[in-house]
Every structure is written in structure tokens, then in C-alpha cells.
Amino acid sequence: MINDQQYNYSIGVLDNDSLVLPILEHALYTRFGTNTTIWTVTNGIDAIDKCTSIDTKPDVLLCDMSLEGISGTETAKSIHQNNDALSIIGITSFSLHAYYKQAIACGMQALVKKSDVVAVCNTVDKLLHTGIPEPGFDNPTEAHIRLSREAQSLALLLTRKEALIIEQVTHGMSNQDIADQMEISINTVKTHLKHICLKLGARDRTQAAVIWVKGYKNEYNQG
Numbered sequence: 001m002i003n004d005q006q007y008n009y010s011i012g013v014l015d016n017d018s019l020v021l022p023i024l025e026h027a028l029y030t031r032f033g034t035n036t037t038i039w040t041v042t043n044g045i046d047a048i049d050k051c052t053s054i055d056t057k058p059d060v061l062l063c064d065m066s067l068e069g070i071s072g073t074e075t076a077k078s079i080h081q082n083n084d085a086l087s088i089i090g091i092t093s094f095s096l097h098a099y100y101k102q103a104i105a106c107g108m109q110a111l112v113k114k115s116d117v118v119a120v121c122n123t124v125d126k127l128l129h130t131g132i133p134e135p136g137f138d139n140p141t142e143a144h145i146r147l148s149r150e151a152q153s154l155a156l157l158l159t160r161k162e163a164l165i166i167e168q169v170t171h172g173m174s175n176q177d178i179a180d181q182m183e184i185s186i187n188t189v190k191t192h193l194k195h196i197c198l199k200l201g202a203r204d205r206t207q208a209a210v211i212w213v214k215g216y217k218n219e220y221n222q223g
Contacts, residue, residue: 044070107143
């Protein structure tokens, strides 16, 4: 049996539940040892930043499926469009059946109940040591190829940040809400929205959101 205490793994945890985070963190340290680097974040923007940085990119990311603002599926899809090696495990407090298709579509490698910390750790262990996803799920390379191809035409239209901003508009968030969520100034949000409207041929943020939902979002989120 492999002694995990000897290895320097890196594991990221994205969850906005303040009660769950310390439980998962403790379970992971117990299982994989204090040499393991574990970081935790509560929103998708921070997770995307950490997973796309060479200094903080983890081997495995635990990703809550139900988040405010940028959803877990949107976060996973954005990461896999730019990364062909990182394994992502969806975690949820709800029925696995409710998120199964979404988890596959956004390129995750597994879906586990977050309340079952043993199953969570076992799934992390499997992906760390074998890289083999759960049945029906893509491996990270397959997910990257599929999702990057799906996003190619949209990538020519909207940047990743612009796509994240207009997605939040469709969720009813104000410019100030978006600025707070993404930790940028409201003027920066307004500038991005002007660019989005020009690219989508919309007269204002409301029409841009409608165009996004009816057309481009489907292309961006297909799986």
C-alpha cells in the first residue's frame, strides 16, 4: 500500500459552506499527511485563479456543485478549457442524480456526496494514484479537448472574464454585486459590459443577457 504521508500532494477545495470546509480539510490532512498542500476558497473566481496559476495549481480540486455567483459547473468548465491534467471532483449535499449529467458535461472526473468524507478521500486517492475517472466521466485530457473545442468560437467573441460577468447578469446580479463577487471595481464591470454589448450587438446589459441565454450560452455550456 502506498504511504501517502511520503508524498507532497496539492489539493484544492471550493465550497462556500463554512461548516463543511474545516471537516474536509481535516479529513484530507489525516488521509494524505501534513506534507500535503491544501488550500480552500469559497467562490469560483478564486478557484479558477488558483487552478490556472503554476504556483497554486492543485493535483485534485474538490468543487461544490451549488455555489452563489459562478456555479461549480461553470468553474469546472472554465478550468478544464485551460488545463488538461487537473482532476476535478464534484461534491454536493444533494442527490447525486440531480447533478450527475451536469458533472459529466462540465468535465468533472467524479461526483461524491460531501457528507461521506471517506468516499471523498477514497475518490481523491484514486485520482491521485491512477488518474482514472469514475465510469461515464471523461479523464482530464478528454475533458480539456472536448470543452476547449466547444468554446473555440465563443472564445473569439467573449473573453473568459466577460463570459463570467454576463453569466452573473443572467442570474439577476447588479453591477455592484458582480464587482463584489469578482473583487473588481464597479467601473471595471461597466467597462466589461460595454465590450460585451458591442460584441453581442446588444443595446444594454439586459438585452445582452437575453442574447447570451438564447444563443451563445448554449454553445458555451453544451456538454
